[in-house]
Amino acid sequence: MDYLGQLLANGLVLGAIYALAAVAFTLVYGVVRLVNFAFGELFMLGAFLTASLMLPEVRLLGTIVPMPGFSLPVAAMGAITLTAALGVLVDRIAYRPLRNAPRLAPLITSIAVSVVLQSLAQTIWGAEELRFPEFYLATLPPVVLFDSIYLSVMDLVVMATALAAMLGLSAFIARSSLGRAMRASAEDQMAATLVGIPVNRVVAAAFAIGSGFAALAGLLYAQTYGFAHSSMGFLPGLKALTAAVLGGIGSIPGAALGGLILGLVEALGSGYLPNGTAWKDAISFVLLVGLLYLRPQGLLGKPELNSAGRGSLLGGASEFGAAWLRTSFAKVDGALARAAAGGPRAALALLALAILVGALVPSDYWLRILTMVVIYGMLASGLNVIVGFAGLLDLGFVAFWAVGSYLTSILFVLVLKDQFGVAPADIWWLLYLNLPLAGLLAAGFAVLLGTPTLRLRGDYLAIMTLGFGEIVRVVAINWMDLTNGPMGIRGIPAPNLFGIALGSPRAQFFFALALAVLVVFAIARLVRSYVGRAWVAIREDEEAAEAMGVPTARYKLYAYAASGFVGGFVGVFYAHSQQYISPLNFSLFENILLLMLVVLGGLGTFVGPFVGALIWIVFLQLALDLPFVQAYPETRFALLGVVLIVLMVFRPQGLAASARVALTMPGARPGARRVKEVA
Amino acid sequence: MSPIAPIVHPIEPTLHPTEPLLQVAGLAVSYGRIRAVDGIDLAVEPGRIVSLVGSNGAGKTTTLMALSGLLPLASGRIRFAGEDITALAPELRVARGIAHVPERRRVFAGMSVRENLVLGAYARGDAVDIASDLDRMVALFPRLGERMAQLAGTLSGGEQQMLAIARGLMSRPSLLIMDEPTMGLAPQMIDLILDTVLEIRKQGMTVLLVEQNAVEAMRLSDHVYIMRLGRIVHEDSGANIDPERVKSFYLGADS
Numbered sequence: 004m005d006y007l008g009q010l011l012a013n014g015l016v017l018g019a020i021y022a023l024a025a026v027a028f029t030l031v032y033g034v035v036r037l038v039n040f041a042f043g044e045l046f047m048l049g050a051f052l053t054a055s056l057m058l059p060e061v062r063l064l065g066t067i068v069p070m071p072g073f074s075l076p077v078a079a080m081g082a083i084t085l086t087a088a089l090g091v092l093v094d095r096i097a098y099r100p101l102r103n104a105p106r107l108a109p110l111i112t113s114i115a116v117s118v119v120l121q122s123l124a125q126t127i128w129g130a131e132e133l134r135f136p137e138f139y140l141a142t143l144p145p146v147v148l149f150d151s152i153y154l155s156v157m158d159l160v161v162m163a164t165a166l167a168a169m170l171g172l173s174a175f176i177a178r179s180s181l182g183r184a185m186r187a188s189a190e191d192q193m194a195a196t197l198v199g200i201p202v203n204r205v206v207a208a209a210f211a212i213g214s215g216f217a218a219l220a221g222l223l224y225a226q227t228y229g230f231a232h233s234s235m236g237f238l239p240g241l242k243a244l245t246a247a248v249l250g251g252i253g254s255i256p257g258a259a260l261g262g263l264i265l266g267l268v269e270a271l272g273s274g275y276l277p278n279g280t281a282w283k284d285a286i287s288f289v290l291l292v293g294l295l296y297l298r299p300q301g302l303l304g305k306p307e308l309n310s311a312g313r314g315s316l317l318g319g320a321s322e323f324g325a326a327w328l329r330t331s332f333a334k335v336d337g338a339l340a341r342a343a344a345g346g347p348r349a350a351l352a353l354l355a356l357a358i359l360v361g362a363l364v365p366s367d368y369w370l371r372i373l374t375m376v377v378i379y380g381m382l383a384s385g386l387n388v389i390v391g392f393a394g395l396l397d398l399g400f401v402a403f404w405a406v407g408s409y410l411t412s413i414l415f416v417l418v419l420k421d422q423f424g425v426a427p428a429d430i431w432w433l434l435y436l437n438l439p440l441a442g443l444l445a446a447g448f449a450v451l452l453g454t455p456t457l458r459l460r461g462d463y464l465a466i467m468t469l470g471f472g473e474i475v476r477v478v479a480i481n482w483m484d485l486t487n488g489p490m491g492i493r494g495i496p497a498p499n500l501f502g503i504a505l506g507s508p509r510a511q512f513f514f515a516l517a518l519a520v521l522v523v524f525a526i527a528r529l530v531r532s533y534v535g536r537a538w539v540a541i542r543e544d545e546e547a548a549e550a551m552g553v554p555t556a557r558y559k560l561y562a563y564a565a566s567g568f569v570g571g572f573v574g575v576f577y578a579h580s581q582q583y584i585s586p587l588n589f590s591l592f593e594n595i596l597l598l599m600l601v602v603l604g605g606l607g608t609f610v611g612p613f614v615g616a617l618i619w620i621v622f623l624q625l626a627l628d629l630p631f632v633q634a635y636p637e638t639r640f641a642l643l644g645v646v647l648i649v650l651m652v653f654r655p656q657g658l659a660a661s662a663r664v665a666l667t668m669p670g671a672r673p674g675a676r677r678v679k680e681v682a
Numbered sequence: 683m684s685p686i687a688p689i690v691h692p693i694e695p696t697l698h699p700t701e702p703l704l705q706v707a708g709l710a711v712s713y714g715r716i717r718a719v720d721g722i723d724l725a726v727e728p729g730r731i732v733s734l735v736g737s738n739g740a741g742k743t744t745t746l747m748a749l750s751g752l753l754p755l756a757s758g759r760i761r762f763a764g765e766d767i768t769a770l771a772p773e774l775r776v777a778r779g780i781a782h783v784p785e786r787r788r789v790f791a792g793m794s795v796r797e798n799l800v801l802g803a804y805a806r807g808d809a810v811d812i813a814s815d816l817d818r819m820v821a822l823f824p825r826l827g828e829r830m831a832q833l834a835g836t837l838s839g840g841e842q843q844m845l846a847i848a849r850g851l852m853s854r855p856s857l858l859i860m861d862e863p864t865m866g867l868a869p870q871m872i873d874l875i876l877d878t879v880l881e882i883r884k885q886g887m888t889v890l891l892v893e894q895n896a897v898e899a900m901r902l903s904d905h906v907y908i909m910r911l912g913r914i915v916h917e918d919s920g921a922n923i924d925p926e927r928v929k930s931f932y933l934g935a936d937s
Contacts, residue, residue, distance in 0.1 A: 180804070187790050187801050194788035197750060199776030199805025199853060 005151035010274040011267065012148070016158045016227065018266020019165035023220035024243030025250065025258035026169060027213035033253040034189045034209040035102070038466065040113045041093060042217040043240020044120035045086050047233060049218025050135070050225030051128055052082035057136040063127055075138040079222050083215045090214025091207045099203065100652045107396055108655035110465065111602060112648055114398075114595050117240075119644035122637040125233035130637075132230040141226070161223045168219060169259055172212065176255065185209055189253075217243075237591075238284060241473065242269075245291045248466055251304020260302060265290070278481070285477040288470035295467055296455040332654045339605065339614075340662040353610070354520065361512045370508035372624055376616045377515040378577055381522050383600040383612030385569030390598065391607035391663075392530055393562035394542025395457075396465040398594055399472030403567040405479060405589035406448060407441035407574020412492040412584055413485065420494070427496035434498055437575045438518075445571025446564040453563040457556050472591060479586040491585025498579050511580050518576055519613075522569055527609055529565060538562050542607070592640075599647050607663040614658075619643070701764060703728040703857055703888050704749070704780075709758035711741075711748045718744040720912035721758065726857065726890050726905075731883050733891040733899040733920075736909035737932045742892040743785055745909070746861050749890075750782040751775050763856065776805040781855035785862050785892075787846040791835030795826055798834050798845055802852025812852075819848040822878065840871035847878065858882070859890045864898070876902060896928050 027042045055061045056078035060069050073081065097116050101109045143156045176182035188195040188205045196202050224239060225231045246265045250257025265287055272286040273279035294301070364370055386400045414433065419425040456467045479486045486492070497506035498514055505514055529535055537558040540548040549555050578584050600619055604611030626632045626639050650658070704726040711719040719741040726732045734742045747753045749760060751772035760768045767775055776782075781802075790798050799819055803812050820827035823844040829837060834845055843863055850858055860879070864872040876898060883889055893899035900906055903920040908931050915931055916923075 183793075183797060183801055184804060186793060190790045190792055191788050193752060194784060194790065195801075196752060196772045197776070197782045197784055197788075198801050198849060199773045200801070201771065201773045 005149075006274065007271075008149060008152040010270045012152050012154050012158070014267035014270030015263070016154075016161055016266070017270060018263035019162045020220050020224050020227070020262075021239070021243050021246045021265050022259045022262025023165050023168060023216050023223070024239060025246035025262045026172065026255060027217040027220070028244050028247040029250070029252050029255060029258040030172075030209050030216070031213045032247070034185055035098070035206055037098060037109050037113065038244065038252075039098075039116075039210075039213070040110075040240070040244075041116040041120060042213065042243070043236035044117050044124070045090055045214045045217040045236070046221035046224070046240055046243075047124060047231070047236030048089065048120065049082050049086050049221035050231040050235065051124060051133060051233075052085055052218070053078045053222040054133050054135045054225060054231045055128075056081050057138075061133075062129065065129075075140075075226070079219070082222055083218045086218035087211040087215040090210045090217075094207055094210040097648050097652065099206075101655065104651075104655040107390075107394075108651045110396060111598065112651040115599075115644040115647035115651070117644075118592070118595060119641045119648070121233055121236070122639075122641035122644070125637040126635045126641070128231075128233060130233065132232045135225045135229050135231055138226070157226060161227060164219070164223065168216065169255070172216075173255055181205070181208060241469065242287050244466060245287050245470070248291060248301055248463070249294055251301030254301070254303045257301055257303035281481045282477065285474050285481075288474050288477075291470045292452075292456070292467060292474075295463060299458070299463060328653055332658070335658055336662075339608075339610075339658065354516075357516055358513075361509065361516060367508040370512050372620060374508065374512045374515050374580060376613070376620045377512070377519050378573065378580065379597065379600060379620060380613035380616040381515075381519050381573045382570065382577075383597045383604070383616055384519075384522055384526055384609075385566050385573060386594075386597045387601045387606065387608075387612050388526060388529075388538075388569065389562050389566040391601055391605075391611070392535060392542065393538040393559060394545075395559060395562070396598075397468045397563075397566065398465050398591065398598075399452075399468035399470070399475070400566065400570055400597060401589040401591070401594045402472045402475035403445040403449065403570025404574040404577065404593075405475055405586075406445045407571035408578035408584045408588070409479065409486060409492075409574075410441045410444055410571070411437040411575040412495050412578045415496060416492050416494055417485075417487070428499060428502065428504075431496075431499035431502065434575065434579060438572050441575045442568040442572035445567040445574070449563045449567030450560060453560045457559040457563065469591070472589075472594060476586055476589055476591075479589065486586070489586060491583060491587075492578075493583050495578050495582045495584070497582060498576070515576065515580070518573070522573070523609055526565075526569070530609075534558065534561055539607075596643070599643060602647065602650060603658060605658050605662055610662070611658075701761075702726055703763060704890065705761040706749070707759045707761075709745065709748060709760065710756040711744050711753050712756045717756070718912055719748065722909070722912075722914045724907060724914070726888060728856075728888050729883070729886055730904040731879065731889040731891060731902055732905045732907070733893055733903040734907050734909055735893060735896045735899050735928070739911075740909040741912040742909055743861055744912075746782065746859050746890070746892060749859060750780055773805055776853050776855075777807075779854070779856035780859065781850035781853050781857070782859040783846045783850040783861065783863060786865065787839075787842045789834040789837070789842050789845050789849070791833065793834060794831050795834055795837070795845055796830045798849050799826075799852050802849035803854075805853050815852055815854070819851065822851075822881070823848055840867050840874070843867060843871070843875055844878075847875070851882070855887075857888045857890060861892045862894055863891070864893065864895060872898075896932070897925065900925070900928070 024042065024046055027045070028038065031037060031039050031042075053075070055063075055070055056073050057075060058070050059072040060067050062068070093116055097112050098109050101112060138157070140160060141155065141157045145153045145155045146159065147153055176185060184195065184200045184205050185208065187198070187200060188202050192202050195205070220239070220243070221236065225235070242265055243262070246261035247258050248261070249264060250259070250261030268290060269283045269286055273283040276282060276286075360373065361370070364373065382400075382404060385403070386397060389395050389397045389400070411434065414437065415427055415430075419430060419433075420427060452471050456464065480489055482488070497504060498511070499505060505511060530538070537548070537553045540551065540553055541555050541558060545555055581588075596619070600615030601612050602615070603618060604613065604615030623639060626642070632639055702725040704724070706722065706724040708721045708723065709719055710717060710721045722741075722745065724732075724734075724745075734745065736742055744753065748755055751770060755768065758768070759766060762775070762778060762780060765778070767778060770778070790801065793801070796816070799816055800812060803815065825841055826844055826848060829841065834842065837845060847858075847860070847863065863875050863879070867875065879889060879891065879902065891899060891903065900920045900923050906918060906920050906923050907914050908916040908928060910931055916927065
């Protein structure tokens with residue numbers, strides 16, 4: 004009983020923090036229908052800023068900077084104000100130009116903003132933890148309830164602050180003029196404009212309040228656990244989003260309820276489940292997946308929010324930006340479209356070029372890089388099936404990749420070599436069996452997960468896939484017997500064909516190229532079939548497709564399975580090519596990277612993922628030579644984010660939008676858009 | 683309604699007596715490559731009811747949305763009460779005295795009738811007289827008075843239209859723009875709404891009306907503009923307009 008009581012108390016403290024951050028997600032979603040992933044990073048910044056303002060001096064960018072050394076309440080007010088201002092700035096720069104853009108664009112932008120903020124924080128404050136200074140209330144003896152439940156004074160402060168902030172916000176939304184204007188703008192922006200509400204300013208106010216709440220949650224979290232770190236916002240941010248969805252996104256009482264439930268479930272789960280603390284992150288996502296299945300609108304939400312994904316996720320151009328910028332993008336687009344219009348001949352020419360490059364490049368170093376380009380191009384092609392062709396945002400694609408890599412590594416290393424002492428060279432053929440096997444296994448997972456979840460649309464689907472990706476990662480870290488946990492699996496044999504080792508960089512490049520030909524050919528055939536036409540119809544307008552008799556849930560499932568197959572398939576080769584894998588290889592960041600490659604190269608094109616991979620990976624290598632990047636390696640990722648934001652703001656349809664596979668039948672317009680089948 | 687003070691408030695003194703309240707010159711609006719409104723001129727004299735009629739796709743609603751600042755202009759100028767408002771933000775136009783009752787009413791369905799009305803006064807910035815204005819709206823539409831605490835989404839179509847008009851009047855406009863106020867309403871309700879339009883005009887309001895029902899619009903209006911494919915093809919005083927002529931515009935015969 005005492006144990007339970009203590010767990011409940013801990014859960015309440017955690018729940019209060021989740022609830023505060025969930026309010027940020029729910030408020031902004033309610034007003035502009037945007038899941039702003041960047042709140043996780045504003046949470047982290049709230050913690051860093053508070054800690055910095057409380058210290059006498061901080062090391063920023065490697066230099067010691069004197070700080071005011073405020074007490075916690077003053078520092079917190081300062082941090083909240085700064086974070087709120089940053090939130091407004093982010094909205095102004097990255098989201099406002101996209102209010103009328105395709106729905107995928109702001110979502111991707113918010114992920115990019117997240118990446119930028121996190122890398123900047125790491126650049127400024129360093130990769131180390133910043134110890135959170137002790138506030139004098141924290142030194143007081145804990146309060147003891149029923150002789151057995153210990154709550155520190157700060158725990159009580161956390162709960163009281165959260166309660167007060169949420170009641171205050173509810174009253175503000177319900178009674179104040181600005182609150183009324185917020186509700187009006189949430190309901191109908193045009194009507195709100197017509198009664199004289201400056202909607203942009205109201206949205207900015209929502210961002211300011213939301214960011215303030217995220218900062219408050221972050222600083223309370225850092226205070227409770229005693230440190231601030233540049234990656235500390237990621238998991239709590241996801242959980243706060245989970246809490247908001249759990250309670251019904253858009254509803255403030257829902258966010259409070261969702262936060263509390265999540266906090267309590269997590270505390271109880273880590274207390275009672277065997278090895279519970281390791282699994283507590285998975286618990287929240289299992290809860291989320293289960294709830295979305297049973298009640299997609301959340302506990303207190305309204306059902307219509309799930310249908311917010313009306314219309315094409317990709318169509319539509321930005322009206323934003325200078326004319327010269329748009330014309331130059333259009334020129335690039337036109338050139339890519341012309342290149343893509345060459346049909347099989349152009350494809351073969353490109354393949355010949357790739358072979359020539361592979362045969363002539365002298366340096367092993369560059370061959371390895373080119374192999375990475377082909378691998379990432381293939382993976383991005385797999386993601387492109389679901390995002391580019393079917394128009395569904397998938398943030399859990401890395402999970403399929405992980406399934407493939409782990410399958411072959413476990414079989415080769417942990418089972419055959421370690422258990423049975425079989426030398427990998429004797430069973431070289433297993434690799435070729437594993438390729439389709441891993442594809443089928445990943446596709447099986449996709450079907451398993453997709454069957455309940457693909458009824459969901461738009462943002463909810465994205466959140467769900469995010470949850471799935473995280474579950475797979477948590478499993479990979481914690482199921483030590485199966486995966487070796489965080490240590491990863493070493494000694495995965497290089498590919499081998501009839502006893503000939505294909506370990507040299509050149510052989511690996513050609514191996515990758517051969518697989519890429521297979522992958523792209525298969526995807527191209529699939530997209531050209533009636534299945535592909537159904538996908539494109541769903542992408543362009545799911546409701547219209549449904550009305551035309553396309554069984555949308557089934558075709559979404561096919562797309563998901565096909566994309567999963569590619570992920571698993573390529574994953575096998577990835578493991579053998581790297582010869583070492585660990586859960587770190589399959590983080591959400593990798594998923595975002597793949598997404599960026601697809602967007603960069605052109606959603607819904609065959610050659611786009613490879614173009615994107617080539618640009619990014621070569622850029623990454625060249626950037627390593629810059630002295631600034633050498634001093635601050637994280638800035639490369641910030642740059643990735645900036646590129647993505649700029650691309651989204653000025654050209655949300657992607658670089659090669661005109662090369663996108665359209666619904667026209669080949670031959671219907673002779674000489675019109677043909678598709679490149681091999682990259 | 684007579685014991686209640688009039689809804690209409692005096693027009694800004696800056697207005698020159700001979701200048702129209704609203705004057706539009708060469709207004710053009712494009713949706714991408716499509717030109718929806720192609721250089722139209724309009725003048726609305728104070729205290730008049732002016733209507734814009736035409737078939738679907740003629741550009742009427744687009745014109746009204748450009749007037750209240752919801753759509754950017756491709757070219758043209760808009761003057762209101764002696765001031766050039768072409769570049770003014772929508773909320774500032776409301777503050778200057780233009781109220782727009784949009785097509786399909788668009789009341790805030792999840793908010794109470796009272797909240798909808800209070801929001802109507804948002805641009806005014808003075809919280810002082812809101813209570814007395816609420817009384818005036820109840821006097822104008824007694825049905826709304828009975829439903830003050832009810833959610834606007836639960837009102838009937840006609841009641842929602844009343845609410846939309848009342849919400850527009852709460853900003854104390856000098857020009858009331860109404861887009862198809864009778865759309866989808868029962869015949870009795872149509873009469874009631876149109877009578878209200880006449881009533882508020884009698885109190886001195888200027889009205890710019892878009893109406894599908896051209897016959898009713900001509901009966902009501904002091905001046906009628908006929909639009910077709912983004913242009914004004916004919917205009918005359920309401921009494922002078924030849925119904926046969928209007929019919930030919932609707933049916934697409936060239937004039």
